[in-house]
Amino acid sequence: MAPKEEAYFKMFGPEDLQAPKMKDDTSRQKDKERKSRLSLFLTKSGSHENVSPHKKTNTTSSNISPEAALQWSDSFEELLKHSDGLESFSQFLRTEFSEENIEFWLACEEYKTIDSETKLLSKAKYIYAVYIESEAPKEVNIDYNTKMAIQKVIAQPTKSCFEAAQMKVYSLMKKDSYPRFLHSDIYLRLTRRKGPGATMFRRRSRSCVFNDRGEATTEPSAW
Numbered sequence: 277m278a279p280k281e282e283a284y285f286k287m288f289g290p291e292d293l294q295a296p297k298m299k300d301d302t303s304r305q306k307d308k309e310r311k312s313r314l315s316l317f318l319t320k321s322g323s324h325e326n327v328s329p330h331k332k333t334n335t336t337s338s339n340i341s342p343e344a345a346l347q348w349s350d351s352f353e354e355l356l357k358h359s360d361g362l363e364s365f366s367q368f369l370r371t372e373f374s375e376e377n378i379e380f381w382l383a384c385e386e387y388k389t390i391d392s393e394t395k396l397l398s399k400a401k402y403i404y405a406v407y408i409e410s411e412a413p414k415e416v417n418i419d420y421n422t423k424m425a426i427q428k429v430i431a432q433p434t435k436s437c438f439e440a441a442q443m444k445v446y447s448l449m450k451k452d453s454y455p456r457f458l459h460s461d462i463y464l465r466l467t468r469r470k471g472p473g474a475t476m477f478r479r480r481s482r483s484c485v486f487n488d489r490g491e492a493t494t495e496p497s498a499w
Contacts, residue, residue, distance in 0.1 A: 340364070345466035349458050352450040364466065368457045376414035377445050377453065380407040384442040388435050400433035408441065418444050 340360050348355040348364075355361040362378070369375040383403050390396045407416050408426055418441045429437050457463055 340466055342467050345463065348463075349467075352454045355454070364462060365454075365457055368460050368462045369453060371460075371462070372453070372456075374453065376407060376416055377449050379414065380416045380445055381442055381449070383407070384438045387438060390435075396433060396435070400430060400437065403438060404430050408438075416441070416445050417448065 344358070344360070345364075348358065348361045355365060362382075366375055366378050369378055380403070383399075383406075387396070387399050387403060390399055404412075404426060406412055406414050408418075408423060409415070410423075422440050422444060426437055426441060
């Protein structure tokens with residue numbers, strides 16, 4: 277490979293590396309919409325390296341209804357289905373300096389949609405350099421064996437080469453970060469914003485969040 281071509285290949289922006297292969301129009305449109313949603317979220321979320329956990333960040337919370345936010349508590353999977361949920365969860369992870377977990381998971385989701393071998397290699401090297409290798413700027417917490425398995429195939433990556441690491445990070449977020457998010461001020465501010473017409477069920481749910489001894493169920497009705 278000529279020096280100029282090599283330098284060009286190393287530049288970020290895999291969309292410019294190679295003309296996309298021909299594929300079904302419906303599949304192409306789905307991939308474009310998925311990538312657009314991921315790119316929009318990552319652009320909004322920024323980086324935890326420049327965000328103080330005590331600094332309020334701009335969000336679209338004013339456009340999120342309490343009813344919509346309450347759906348996120350159904351399951352971690354439900355939270356990840358919604359761009360607003362992803363953004364709110366990312367904001368919470370920034371307060372814990374662990375936003376690299378959701379960023380890595382999203383990068384892996386996007387990686388699996390790539391068809392071009394050239395783009396796949398470029399994206400794999402980027403993910404490895406940013407999230408996997410030792411002392412990476414946003415190194416995720418995975419075990420040694422998983423890290424070594426990725427290192428062995430990174431020169432000729434497959435679509436599944438990050439799958440084990442992605443699953444471990446996903447499990448960590450689901451079991452550890454997600455429950456704390458549901459009790460965080462960030463989430464509770466969204467679910468508490470109810471008017472006088474709030475139903476008994478919703479208001480009772482909010483009371484239970486703040487009182488783990490159950491007094492809320494014995495207090496005189498406030499409605």
